[in-house]
Amino acid sequence: MTDAQETAADQPLLTTTGGGPSDDVEPAPIPLLAPREGVPPVIADEAGLAATVTAFAAGSGPVAVDAERASGYRYGQRAYLVQLRRAGAGTALVDPVACPDLSALGAALADAEWVLHAASQDLPCLREIGMVPARIFDTELAGRLAGFPRVGLGAMVESVLGYALEKGHSAVDWSTRPLPEPWLRYAALDVELLVDLRDALEKELERQGKLEWALEEFDAIASAPPAPPRKDPWRRTSGMHKVRRRRQLAVVRELWTARDRIAQRRDVSPGKVLSDAAIVEAALRMPADVAALTALPGFGARMGRRQLEQWQAGVDRARSLPESALPSPGAPVQGPPPPRSWAEKDPAAAARLSAARAAIAGLAETLRMPQENLITPDTVRRVCWEPPSPVTREAVAAALASHGARRWQIDQVAPLLVVALAANPPAEA
Template sequence: MTEETTIPAATAAPLLEPRDGIPPVIDNPDDLAKVIHDFAKGEGPVAVDAERASGYRYSSKAYLVQLRRAGAGSALIDPTACPDLTELDLALADAEIVLHAASQDLPCLAELGFRPRKLFDTELAGRLLGYERVGLGTMVETVLGYRLEKGHSAADWSTRPLPEDWLRYAVLDVEVLVELRDALHQQLAEAGKLAWAQEEFAAVLNAPPPAPRADPWRRTSGIHKVRSLRGLAVVRELWYLRDDIAREADLAPGRVLPDSAIVTAALELPRTTKALTEITPFTGRSARKHLREWLAAVGRARSLPESELPQPSMHGDGPPPTNRWADRDPAAARRLAAARAVVAALADEHHMPTENLLQPDAVRRLSWEPPEVLDDEHVTARLRELGARSWQIALTARPLAKALARLRTKSDA
């Protein structure tokens, strides 16, 4: 990063008020139609943001959508009142949509029928340019010299009516997003990384939805403390019960019952309501309503035959955890160390995080199961199978092939 691309924090000017004021929240079809008309007539990229209620609600749907475009100004749309944005999507089909950390917002926008065809992701651009901190507030401050207030980012946006200071914050999130896009676009072009960024943006847009996770209960925080199969059965029963309750109430699962309570119950295996309520989180307002159900879930786990108890975690069809490689396959562990060193050196040379130069999973899978022939052509084909983009392959395939071939030669000698 050069000094010319950053602005000292001490000189950043606070961005306190939207230049056009806070627009009214759109909550009816007539007003939405006017916004669509205005934005269709606007010019240039469209800044978009969405606010969810993560940590409060079970769903990850949007509770506010913010837009800004030259010639149209800013708009705030309430998706609970206007849940169909397909007409807006059609009106902006040819426009470039500017999002920050697009992969977070694209799913909830798609639920509303809004699916960008062209994307500029300011967070991803910042990563490719080597910015150490790529949060929106930091990027705006560093690149543009404005200081954004980020105090409401973790608010419960399902609240109605939304407080005025929250709406001000929401408008400011898109106020200078296109200006940030323009500055980063220029920096990408000057660094010779614009084509790389465009390929990354396209990959974000075209990424398939993640496959449902097998055994999602195994991601319970603190589950590593549970060593018995019977205890794992308790975790499983309580996790699925909590998930059903949370979905029905549209509450974040942790607000129904924290992970720590599930793990403690798995360790202590309570037999009575009294024993269960001695685990403090079970006395919380949401958890207390379902004491009988929690205890029944523990009872089901206690009574399962041995043959139905969950087994220790298996790791799908991918490589095992890398901390086991040295014991299971020392040659693979050496390949991984060599491949990581190559990627780290190239990432440093091109001023970006290693995970953006080449996905860590691709590095692991290439190292665990390399092609039989370690040359440019075969390593390129393997990386392409693993989802690497063309620009990533162009930078990494040959150095990786050389490093892995060198190791194989040494081991054969």
């Protein structure tokens, strides 16, 4: 342990008032240079995993959990390193490539509260390797509810606990083997103070009267089913707003699908196979042959003849499709139309939405939390577009609940919506 670490370990945790330390003058953050027990070896075999399971099962209290992915380098969002820390067990770094089934570890921690930062980002990849928590505490979401202006892990640790985390390796290729020691130190530090942060945020949420709200949110995240596959994922290609014609859309679909198939086979990020900008450019220009395709941005001399021919084949397939097989200009709209069209389509609905938004913005400011955490904008739009009849507190509460609003959200928002909806009732049929 370095002198700086020993100094840091002796420092008391700072208290907060929902936006930073309570003192008028904040002390300089203390650099956290290495884990208290040093960087642990990476668990990469069954014997090491079994010992880790035993140690963490015997530990006590919440368990800090984090996962590192290789976004931008590899296909998909699988975990390439899992970090854990628990009182009595210390810190463990587990390689889920060498140990792809961590269900025994997940089972050993089934009764523990898992502390994660931005849980919704890590839970899908943890679920894939058999780690599914029953209870969680999300320190990022807790920070949002408590009114912190910056909720990244580094910012939260600094403002709440007074330590500075080194964040230089957040975007590296975690599929690299062996993982460099500086990366492992960074990964271990990500869980070093996570339980301390959880404890401080729990106290702050309780002080603000928001702890029960946070617990409802955490329960909703932990119990949420896996997200279904996205329909027509090719429509999320960056730059799609430039593509207007149906046959051009077909080019985007063909090239996106071919790229995804290649990326999955090679286990690389799709953007490393062909950029979104190149796909959109090919759709807009509709090149007639490989020579014309080569002249487009993103299809330069570095691309081999065989690659160029496969992309041109995608353009040709789209060009030969019958009109009936071409994609529609836009994805099917689920729910109400875009709010910009409400004034023309339904002036009363536009007035309801305007009044509801203003009231919710005011309440969110009073509660010192983002509006989207108070209630999702989509839920507000749906209730304003098709309000219950008659407009009563009970009917509005039921409508909010049907769209997934939590009890605390309903308690806060329903009275405001009753006023906004009642003041602008739907026109008589």
